[in-house]
Amino acid sequence: MVDALKEQIVDLTDKVHHLEVSSAYQEDVIEHLNKTLGKQHQEIQQLQAQIRLLSDILKTLKDDSGSGIKLPSEEAPPPHY
Template sequence: MSSIDDLQEQIHDLQSKVAFQEDTIDHLNKMVTKQDEVIRMLERRFMHLGEKIDDMRSQLPDKPFNPADEIPPHY
């Protein structure tokens, strides 16, 4: 092979690698975008659950629950 043929083959190989890398980057970008959406949704749900827990705590009496103080229903 001549040096021109070698250079053309190298250029073709590099173009193939760049095309593959661009496809991989695009795929990874889509995956990261989807993961970001899922994380944001989970953060919203987590915050909502935290608010619900805070609401439930505010409705509890100040005295901590002690099972020993409870009378069984059959008494």
């Protein structure tokens, strides 16, 4: 009886240790994913700002030039269509 209880205590101790290790690993993964998500969010904001800037430049060039610069949606399809 005493040996069975000792064996159960050892087994439960091992399980608790495994859960603690697993929890620590998951916390590390979550922290890494959170940092990655933050970096990606910053990159997306920078890319959106660059797209707005390029769009404004393209509109300015189109409005100022009058030289026939067209947006891709305004271009006629190529002859092979």
